[in-house]
Amino acid sequence: ILNVEQSPQSLHVQEGDSTNFTCSFPSSNFYALHWYRWETAKSPEALFVMTLNGDEKKKGRISATLNTKEGYSYLYIKGSQPEDSATYLCAFKDSSYKLIFGSGTRLLVRP
C-alpha cells in the first residue's frame, strides 16, 4: 500500500508569519506530485502539479519544491494571511490512474 504522509497535521500562525509544510511519498515509480488547497465549504483547488526532480513552482506567496530521489516536497507560504487558512493536501501519482492523498495539513492564520 502506497503511503503519503504530511506534517504537521495542523499549524496555527500569526498573520505575516512565513510557514512551510512537508509531504513525504514513495521515491520509486514517481509520475507526479500534486498540491491542493481545500477551504472550508469549498472544493479542493489544485495549486501545483510537479513532475520533475528539482521542480520549483510559485503562485503568488505560495511556492513548492520537489525532491523525487528522496521522496519529499515542501510547500512554503510567505507572509501568511487569514485567507490562507485552509487544509493543504498533497497527492502522489504513480503509473496508474490513481492519485494517493496524504491526510493534509490544516493551517489557521490568526489576524
Added chain:
Amino acid sequence: DVKVTQSSRYLVKRTGEKVFLECVQDMDHENMFWYRQDPGLGLRLIYFSYDVKMKEKGDIPEGYSVSREKKERFSLILESASTNQTSMYLCASSYRTGLGHGYTFGSGTRLTVV
C-alpha cells in the same frame, strides 16, 4: 468556468436505503473519480472510471458501486447504506493522461446515515 457539480451538498439517509450520489462535469474529461474523506484520513479512492461504461475499483470499494453511462456523468451507489458510510464524498475529474494537470473537484456531499 469549468465545473464539477455534485447533486446534493447534504444528505441524510436511513440504514438499508439505496443511495445515489450524482456527479456531472462539463470539461469533457475522460477520467472521473469518487473519493471519501474522513477525519484524520486522506481522501480515499472508492472507484474511478477512465471511459464511458468503464470502471475500476479503488482502495475501498466494498459497499459501493458506480455507473458511467455518459461521459459527463459518474454516479456512486450505496447499495444498502450503513452508518459506517457516513462521510464526505467528493467527485473529481481529469484528462486521460493528466500528467501535468490537477484534478477538478466538486464541492462534496456530506452524507449522514442514521
